[in-house]
Amino acid sequence: xxxxxxxxxxxxxxxxxxxxxxxxxxxxxxxxxxxxxxxxxxxxxxxxxxxxxxxxxxxxxxxxxxxxxxxxxxxxxxxxxxxxxxxxxxxxxxxxxxxxxxxxxxxxxxxxxxxxxxxxxxxxxxxxxxxxxxxxxxxxxxxxxxxxxxxxxxxxxxxxxxxxxxxxxxxxxxxxxxxxxxxxxxxxxxxxxxxxxxxxxxxxxxxxxxxxxxxxxxxxxxxxxxxxxxxxxxxxxxxxxxxxxxxxxxxxxxxxxxxxxxxxxxxxxxxxxxxxxxxxxxxxxxxxxxxxxxxxxxxxxxxxxxxxxxxxxxxxxxxxxxxxxxxxxxxxxxxxxxxxxxxxxxxx
Amino acid sequence: xxxxxxxxxxxxxxxxxxxxxxxxxxxxxxxxxxxxxxxxxxxxxxxxxxxxxxxxxxxxxxxxxxxxxxxxxxxxxxxxxxxxxxxxxxxxxxxxxxxxxxxxxxxxxxxxxxxxxxxxxxxxxxxxxxxxxxxxxxxxxxxxxxxxxxxxxxxxxxxxxxxxxxxxxxxxxxxxxxxxxxxxxxxxxxxxxxxxxxxxxxxxxxxxxxxxxxxxxxxxxxxxxxxxxxxxxxxxxxxxxxxxxxxxxxxxxxxxxxxxxxxxxxxxxxxxxxxxxxxxxxxxxxxxxxxxxxxx
Amino acid sequence: xxxxxxxxxxxxxxxxxxxxxxxxxxxxxxxxxxxxxxxxxxxxxxxxxxxxxxxxxxxxxxxxxxxxxxxxxxxxxxxxxxxxxxxxxxxxxxxxxxxxxxxxxxxxxxxxxxxxxxxxxxxxxxxxxxxxxxxxxxxxxxxxxxxxxxxxxxxxxxxxxxxxxxxxxxxxxxxxxxxxxxxxxxxxxxxxxxxxxxxxxxxxxxxxxxxxxxxxxxxxxxxxxxxxxxxxxxxxxxxxxxxxxxxxxxxxxxxxxxxxxxxxxxxxxxxxxxxxxxxxxxxxxxxxxxxxxxxxxxxxxxxxxxxxxxxxx
Numbered sequence: 001x002x003x004x005x006x007x008x009x010x011x012x013x014x015x016x017x018x019x020x021x022x023x024x025x026x027x028x029x030x031x032x033x034x035x036x037x038x039x040x041x042x043x044x045x046x047x048x049x050x051x052x053x054x055x056x057x058x059x060x061x062x063x064x065x066x067x068x069x070x071x072x073x074x075x076x077x078x079x080x081x082x083x084x085x086x087x088x089x090x091x092x093x094x095x096x097x098x099x100x101x102x103x104x105x106x107x108x109x110x111x112x113x114x115x116x117x118x119x120x121x122x123x124x125x126x127x128x129x130x131x132x133x134x135x136x137x138x139x140x141x142x143x144x145x146x147x148x149x150x151x152x153x154x155x156x157x158x159x160x161x162x163x164x165x166x167x168x169x170x171x172x173x174x175x176x177x178x179x180x181x182x183x184x185x186x187x188x189x190x191x192x193x194x195x196x197x198x199x200x201x202x203x204x205x206x207x208x209x210x211x212x213x214x215x216x217x218x219x220x221x222x223x224x225x226x227x228x229x230x231x232x233x234x235x236x237x238x239x240x241x242x243x244x245x246x247x248x249x250x251x252x253x254x255x256x257x258x259x260x261x262x263x264x265x266x267x268x269x270x271x272x273x274x275x276x277x278x279x280x281x282x283x284x285x286x287x288x289x290x291x292x293x294x295x296x297x298x299x300x301x302x303x304x305x306x307x308x309x310x311x312x313x314x315x316x317x318x319x320x321x322x323x324x325x326x327x328x329x330x331x332x333x334x335x336x337x338x339x340x341x342x343x344x345x346x347x348x
Numbered sequence: 349x350x351x352x353x354x355x356x357x358x359x360x361x362x363x364x365x366x367x368x369x370x371x372x373x374x375x376x377x378x379x380x381x382x383x384x385x386x387x388x389x390x391x392x393x394x395x396x397x398x399x400x401x402x403x404x405x406x407x408x409x410x411x412x413x414x415x416x417x418x419x420x421x422x423x424x425x426x427x428x429x430x431x432x433x434x435x436x437x438x439x440x441x442x443x444x445x446x447x448x449x450x451x452x453x454x455x456x457x458x459x460x461x462x463x464x465x466x467x468x469x470x471x472x473x474x475x476x477x478x479x480x481x482x483x484x485x486x487x488x489x490x491x492x493x494x495x496x497x498x499x500x501x502x503x504x505x506x507x508x509x510x511x512x513x514x515x516x517x518x519x520x521x522x523x524x525x526x527x528x529x530x531x532x533x534x535x536x537x538x539x540x541x542x543x544x545x546x547x548x549x550x551x552x553x554x555x556x557x558x559x560x561x562x563x564x565x566x567x568x569x570x571x572x573x574x575x576x577x578x579x580x581x582x583x584x585x586x587x588x589x590x591x592x593x594x595x596x597x598x599x600x601x602x603x604x605x606x607x608x609x610x611x612x613x614x615x616x617x618x619x620x621x622x623x624x625x626x627x628x629x630x631x632x633x634x635x636x637x638x639x640x641x642x643x644x
Numbered sequence: 645x646x647x648x649x650x651x652x653x654x655x656x657x658x659x660x661x662x663x664x665x666x667x668x669x670x671x672x673x674x675x676x677x678x679x680x681x682x683x684x685x686x687x688x689x690x691x692x693x694x695x696x697x698x699x700x701x702x703x704x705x706x707x708x709x710x711x712x713x714x715x716x717x718x719x720x721x722x723x724x725x726x727x728x729x730x731x732x733x734x735x736x737x738x739x740x741x742x743x744x745x746x747x748x749x750x751x752x753x754x755x756x757x758x759x760x761x762x763x764x765x766x767x768x769x770x771x772x773x774x775x776x777x778x779x780x781x782x783x784x785x786x787x788x789x790x791x792x793x794x795x796x797x798x799x800x801x802x803x804x805x806x807x808x809x810x811x812x813x814x815x816x817x818x819x820x821x822x823x824x825x826x827x828x829x830x831x832x833x834x835x836x837x838x839x840x841x842x843x844x845x846x847x848x849x850x851x852x853x854x855x856x857x858x859x860x861x862x863x864x865x866x867x868x869x870x871x872x873x874x875x876x877x878x879x880x881x882x883x884x885x886x887x888x889x890x891x892x893x894x895x896x897x898x899x900x901x902x903x904x905x906x907x908x909x910x911x912x913x914x915x916x917x918x919x920x921x922x923x924x925x926x927x928x929x930x931x932x933x934x935x936x937x938x939x940x941x942x943x944x945x946x947x948x949x950x951x952x953x954x955x956x957x
Contacts, residue, residue, distance in 0.1 A: 052854050069365060073860035085855035089873040098869075103860035152860070379742055380760055387835065388763040390778030391770075393789050397781065405787070412789040454670055457663035465660055473664075475948075480675055482884075482944055484892025486913040487937055490920045490930045491681035492674075494690070514674040517667055546659050575771045577895045578913075582921055593773040597899050608781060615774035619766060626769035627762045634843045 002063030002076070002155040002188060003028045004049065009058035011044050011212075018044040019055070020212035026156075029186045031179070033203030035193060037235070041212035042192045046158050049190060050079050062155055073103060078149035079158040082165065084141045086133035092144050093129040096120060099152040119151040122181070139170050146178075150185065157182075159191045163198060175201055196236055200224070208232050226332075227253075230339040233332065239289070239305045241332070245296040250342065251334040256289070256307035258330040261314055262323050271325040276304065278316050286310050391619055398423060398613040405608060423609035432587055433614055436595035439505060443591060444573040446509040451516045451569045452562065458517075459524030460550060464533070474525055481518035485578045488514075493582050503586035511579050516569040523568070526635065527561030528554065564632040571622055592618060685930035704931035714932065716907040717915040720822070721936075724911065725890045728829040732886055733879065735830065736837035739764070741867070743838070744845045768835040776899040779828050783814035783900070790814070815901050818908035825900060825909055829890050837882045844878035845871065877950075884947040888940055912936055 004026040011019040018041045026032045034042045047053045049060060051072035060068045067075045078099070086095050097116045100106040106115060120126040123143040133141060142162060149157055163171050163178075179202055182189050193199055199206050200220045208215040208223065208231075216228040227233035227241070233253050234240035241253045265271050274294055282289040288308045293301035306324065308314075316322060333342040385392075393412065397405060399419035407416070427433050462474050492511055501507035531554060539549035555562070573591075580594040587599050592614075600611045626633070686705065689698045708714050743761075767775060782790055791811050794800035802808040814820045848871060856866045872879075894913040897903060903910035903918065912935055920929015 047854075050858055052857060072858045073862070077858065079855070079858045081851045081855060083849065083851045085849070085851040087852065087855075087870060098856075098861070099859040102856070102862070102865055148859070376742065376745060383739055383742070384760050384763040387765075387767050387831070390775055390782055391766055393782060394778050412787060412792050454667040458667035461660040461663040464656075465664075479944065480671055482888050482940065483675060483679075484888060484913075484936070484940070486892040486894055486916065487933050487940075488675065488678040488682065490916065490926055490933060491678040491685060493921065494681065494685075494926060495678065511674060513670065517670065521667060546656060571769070577771075577773045577898075578917075581894075581898070582917075593771045597773050597777050606780075611777055612781060615770070615777050618774055619770040622771070623762055623766045623769045626765055627758070630761070630765060630839060631843075634839050 003030075004156055004188060004190070005059075005061040006045075006049070007059045007061075009045065009048055009055045009060070011041075011048055011053055011055045017212050019048060022058075022209075022212075022214055024207065024214065024217070026188060026190060028188055031182055031189045031191065031202060031204045032207060033191045033193060033199040033205070034207045034209060035196060035199040035203075035235075036209035038194055040209045042194075042209050043160055044212075045209070046079075046160055046190060046192050049156070050077055050158050051075050076155040077158055078152060078154035078156075080142075080145045080149050080160065080162045082161040084133075084145040084162070084165070086141060086144055086148075088133055090132075091129065092120070092125065092131050092133070092136070095133065095144055096129075096148045096151050099148060103152060105152065115151055116147075119147040122150065123147050138166050139174065142166065142174065146181075150187070155188065157187050157189045159189065161193050161195075162191075164193070164195070171198075178202065196238070200236075208235065210235075226341070228341050230334050233334070239307075242302075242304045243334070244294065244302060244304075245298065245336065246333075247297055249336050251336050251339075253332040253334060254326045254330055256305040257309075258326050259304070259306040259324055260308070260326075261312070261316075262325050263314070264308075264312055265325050265327060270328045272328060272331060274304075274324045274326065275321050276324060277319055277321055278306075279319060281316065281318070288312075288316075290316060391616060394612040394616040394619075397609055398616060400609060402609075423607075424613055426607075427610035427613055431610060432590070432595060432599055433610075435588060436590055436592045436599075439589060439595075440574055440592040443505050443508050443512070444570040446505075447512040447516060447573045448566050448569045450509065450513045451520050452565065454513060455517050455520040455524055455565065456555070456558075456562070457550075459521045460528050460554060462521065463525045463528035474522070477518045477521050477525075481515070481522065485515065485576070489578050489582050492579065496583050501583070503584050503589045505584075505589060505591075507583040508573070508576075508580060508591070511583070512573050512576060515576070516565075516572050519572075520565040520569060523565060523632075523635070524558065524561050527558045531557050560632070564629055567625060567629045568633060571626065574618070574622065682930045682934060685927050686934050688927050690926040690930075691924050700927075704927050708928055708931050708935075713907045713910055714915060717903075717910040717912050717932070718935065720909060721891060721911045721913075724822070724826055724829065725887060728826050728833065728890050729883060729886050731826070731830045732833045732837050733883060735834050736841050736882070737872075737879075739834065739838045740841035740845055744842055764838065765835050767832050772832060772893075772895045773899060775832070776828060776896055779824075779831075780900060783824050785811055785813045785816060788812070788814065816905060818905055821901050821905060821909045825896055828896050828900065829893070832896075833886045833890065837886055840878060840882040840885075841875060844875035847878075848874050880947045880950055884944060887943050887947075891940060891943075892936060 004024075006022055006024040009019050009022045010017065020041070022045060034045060036042045044053060048055050051067070051070060051074075055068070058068070059066060062075060062077070087098065090098065093113075093116050096119055097112055100112050100115060106112045116129070117126060120129055123146050125140060125143045125147060128136065128140060128144070133144065136144065142165070145162065159178075163174055166174055175198060191198075191202060203220055205218060206220050206223055207217050210231050216223055216232050223232060224236055227236065230241075230243060230251065230253070234243065237255055239256055241255050242259065243251050243253045246252045259274065262271075262273070276292045276294045278290045278292040280291040282291070287310060290306040290308065292304055292306075294304045295301055308316075334340060335342055396413055396415075399421070400415060401417040401420050401422075404415060404417045405412075462470055462477070464470075465473065496502060496507045496511075499507075501510065535553055535557070536546075536549045539553045540546065544552065575593060577593050580591050581598075584590055584594065587595070590599060596611065596614050600607055600614065684697070687699060687701060688704075689700055743757075743764075782788060788811060791800055794806065794812070795810065798804055800806045800812065801810050806812065812820060814824045852870065852874070853866065856870050861870065892913060893911075894917060897909055897911050897914045898917070901909045903914045912932055916929045916932040919925050919932060923929075
């Protein structure tokens with residue numbers, strides 16, 4: 001297992017900068033999730049690590065080796081594509097064994113078959129080795145792709161939205177399995193996704209990207225609790241953070257679950273009061289979402305959301321002024337022009 | 349170990365990479381140029397010969413690729429004024445247009461019916477069309493010759509207009525089927541709801557949407573009539589009714605006497621425009637060749 | 645009355661029949677009927693002058709089979725077609741690989757590609773009878789430009805490998821004449837095969853090729869173990885077209901050699917034309933051309949079945 005170090009990676013397609021200068025260090029054995037909306041450059045970044053794209057600027061190290069100019073086969077990486085990219089004309093065993101044959105690392109046939117079997121066993125598909133990819137379900141295909149990725153014992157495993165083709169139920173299960181399996185192998189893993197639930201649930205650390213630039217790096221909870229800018233604040237969480245202008249230069253933010261009726265606030269906590277009219281309620285079972293408008297400092301109304309857990313049973317009448325509040329330590333302040341987080345003292 | 353050599357190695361590696369890339373580019377360009385020359389060689393020679401004087405052309409041992417005498421337009425003049433070339437062009441054009449009309453009239457409705465005829469029957473009818481396209485004229489020219497004689501259509505362009513659709517209709521139906529299948533039935537149904545009957549819906553909704561397919565059929569059918577050789581050779585022997593494909597090689601060669609410059613000029617004059625048009629429509633024609641046969 | 649009309653107009657099954665009928669009728673009359681006529685001719689004594697039907701059984705086939713010229717035609721037709729197809733598919737694969745190689749996107753490159761494509765497609769786009777006239781000049785016994793190039797390369801002429809004559813006389817010697825005809829077929833069919841293969845190659849999902857690269861596969865392994873197996877069905881289709889076009893072709897032989905020298909380049913279509921049209925013996929001509937049919941049918945069935953069985957995607 002090795003660490004991965006990216007320095008000043010720039011990748012352009014014509015006039016478009018897909019990756020616009022990224023520095024990143026991925027520790028050995030870490031599960032790093034790259035999260036961002038589509039078109040943010042996350043897949044390009046991963047393809048650059050894989051060697052499928054050559055960066056215009058910057059350097060990539062895997063372990064102590066500078067791999068910037070090396071082709072994929074010399075980098076010690078493996079990759080699982082979003083489509084799984086299984087070879088349709090080969091059996092499952094043929095698919096899993098292909099990297100071993102291609103890299104000529106395992107000339108002995110019985111040893112190769114043994115390693116294919118072990119890899120298949122790891123993801124419990126050893127009974128499917130003779131099948132063709134098109135005879136498999138989505139979940140089975142995903143396992144074949146993972147078995148093929150680990151069979152050559154790569155130093156780094158790259159996963160490009162490998163769960164997005166599974167249905168919702170299977171996805172939760174596959175997530176759990178993937179994480180357990182990565183821990184067992186202890187393999188350095190980079191996982192690209194646009195799904196924040198996957199990101200929060202899987203990542204040791206999350207990298208949030210936008211327009212080819214890294215917005216914030218850190219453990220999932222830290223990013224959720226202290227978003228570095230308004231993009232991260234609104235991108236993470238569903239619904240995202242409420243934002244409100246409090247002056248020409250300062251924006252105030254709070255998460256929906258922190259906008260609570262006064263009586264639900266922790267007793268004695270200093271809080272900011274909000275009087276608002278709830279115009280619509282969505283009952284989601286585990287939560288209630290309340291929608292309404294709160295005026296900013298100019299008096300303009302802004303859509304605001306509150307999320308009440310189901311154990312808060314208080315009755316909220318529609319179109320009536322209600323008294324809500326947000327605890328002071330749950331308020332975030334951002335610069336209006338740059339969107340960057342302001343140090344607590346500055347905002348006050 | 350790698351980190352020790354990290355200083356000088358990337359520079360050297362980059363240079364070697366660049367050299368490799370230039371070498372690969374040169375190899376690539378040379379190979380493509382070689383094949384282009386091979387493919388175009390008879391046409392390039394045609395282009396040279398067309399403007400050569402007799403003296404220049406028939407000088408033994410001299411290079412056939414350059415001019416010793418001044419290039420001359422004499423042979424083009426000769427081709428247009430002293431031979432039946434223009435009448436071949438006219439016959440080919442008339443035949444081509446008529447065949448295009450007949451082909452469209454037959455294959456448009458048939459293709460629609462086959463595209464909307466779902467299930468196994470539609471599929472097997474489609475494959476039958478494909479097989480009919482594979483029947484070569486060599487198999488049928490003798491009985492068809494008999495039939496044409498019986499109908500009194502020998503030496504008449506009508507014979508070609510009657511027979512050519514037997515080649516163009518299957519392929520066109522096949523090609524249009526693909527286009528019709530890509531038009532969602534909901535569009536037709538919307539037209540029915542809007543108050544059209546099925547025939548009006550076909551005419552006003554389906555046909556306009558299939559215009560790209562129709563254009564490829566026109567191009568394909570027209571060039572096919574230009575290409576066809578056997579039927580034209582067998583059905584038509586009067587020189588005034590000959591078409592380009594048979595007129596040029598039979599009429600411009602008198603016995604053993606080859607009038608090479610007008611002969612090659614006439615070939616080149618057809619090759620260039622047809623080549624241009626084919627290049628424009630290449631992707632669509634390839635679709636027709638591969639689409640149905642390999643179920644995507 | 646009006647109600648009946650409108651029910652007819654809205655009947656979609658009736659409409660299907662109405663739409664399919666003209667084309668079906670046409671094909672039955674102009675493909676089906678002649679085919680049956682060909683079968684009837686082949687078991688009769690029909691000639692151009694006399695269309696009366698005398699049943700003679702398989703005598704025409706037996707007569708034809710015993711003619712040495714027919715034997716030549718049969719062997720030539722097969723060998724020309726098979727050799728030409730092998731050469732075509734190899735060349736087309738090389739060309740398709742070259743033309744699908746991604747290049748740095750420059751404007752001049754794109755214009756260059758367009759011109760290259762135009763030149764490469766010319767052999768297929770030009771009416772065959774006209775381009776073969778060009779080859780007739782290329783193979784001319786005295787002025788052949790090919791001979792000139794060989795002379796300049798010191799391969800031909802007095803005191804050289806292929807000398808001492810100054811000309812090879814391509815169409816005058818049996819072996820060279822056969823080679824010339826095969827060459828023209830390859831020249832003519834390669835563009836079509838290339839563009840079909842290119843369509844196949846570009847339909848391979850890029851993920852698969854990226855995956856092969858990540859798996860560590862190099863150029864030739866990716867070519868032989870990933871790309872070629874994936875385009876196999878399309879390759880078979882291209883072979884099918886090539887086979888049928890070459891097998892049934894009259895044009896090349898008719899213009900280049902008319903079957904000569906003697907019968908060394910005779911093919912079934914050419915022989916059928918000489919016997920049936922030039923010689924006026926419709927019955928024997930039809931018998932000759934019918935030999936083409938089972939072969940074509942067999943090839944078509946075999947190739948289409950293999951193609952549909954091979955896995956795509």
